[in-house]
Amino acid sequence: MDTIKIGKFLAELxxxxxxxxxxxxxxxxxxxxxxxxxxxGNYMPPVExxxxxxxxxxxxxxxxxxxxxxxxxxxxxxAEENLKQILTESPFSFEExxxxxxxxxxxxHAFELTVTMLAFVAAFIVGIALDEGLIVIAAAICSFxxxxxxxxxxxxxxxxxxxxxxxxxS
Numbered sequence: 001m002d003t004i005k006i007g008k009f010l011a012e013l014x015x016x017x018x019x020x021x022x023x024x025x026x027x028x029x030x031x032x033x034x035x036x037x038x039x040x041g042n043y044m045p046p047v048e049x050x051x052x053x054x055x056x057x058x059x060x061x062x063x064x065x066x067x068x069x070x071x072x073x074x075x076x077x078x079a080e081e082n083l084k085q086i087l088t089e090s091p092f093s094f095e096e097x098x099x100x101x102x103x104x105x106x107x108x109h110a111f112e113l114t115v116t117m118l119a120f121v122a123a124f125i126v127g128i129a130l131d132e133g134l135i136v137i138a139a140a141i142c143s144f145x146x147x148x149x150x151x152x153x154x155x156x157x158x159x160x161x162x163x164x165x166x167x168x169x170s
Contacts, residue, residue, distance in 0.1 A: 006064065010038050
């Protein structure tokens with residue numbers, strides 16, 4: 001992100017509204033020092049503030065991150081570039097991204113995982129209760145196979161989402 005370009009754009013938008021940094025800060029609930037830092041390119045406004053600035057100035061967040069007004073034809077391209085840049089410059093480590101997407105996959109598949117495991121446990125218990133070793137063995141093998149398949153599905157999801165793949169087509 002070009003914080004200097006973004007800052008100049010923020011200053012331009014503020015001047016268009018005929019506001020001082022102090023007046024803007026009062027309207028946004030920040031300090032004029034904070035506004036100054038944004039406009040000088042020393043700091044990026046936090047995400048929540050980007051949303052407020054977007055609403056306040058009547059421009060898209062994409063335009064704020066691009067540091068200029070965009071034509072509709074430019075919007076999608078600029079959005080992709082801004083998103084790629086944000087992801088590339090993300091403060092999250094690779095391990096944190098992997099952990100995030102692993103937890104997300106498990107949350108999204110919790111019901112499926114629970115029901116399937118309960119079915120395997122039930123089959124195992126029934127096999128023991130009926131003294132049918134074949135059912136117990138089949139339940140154990142199916143449970144193991146399901147765990148391997150689920151793990152591979154999860155890791156595929158994590159890999160698609162956490163790794164920065166330059167060959168990945170958008």
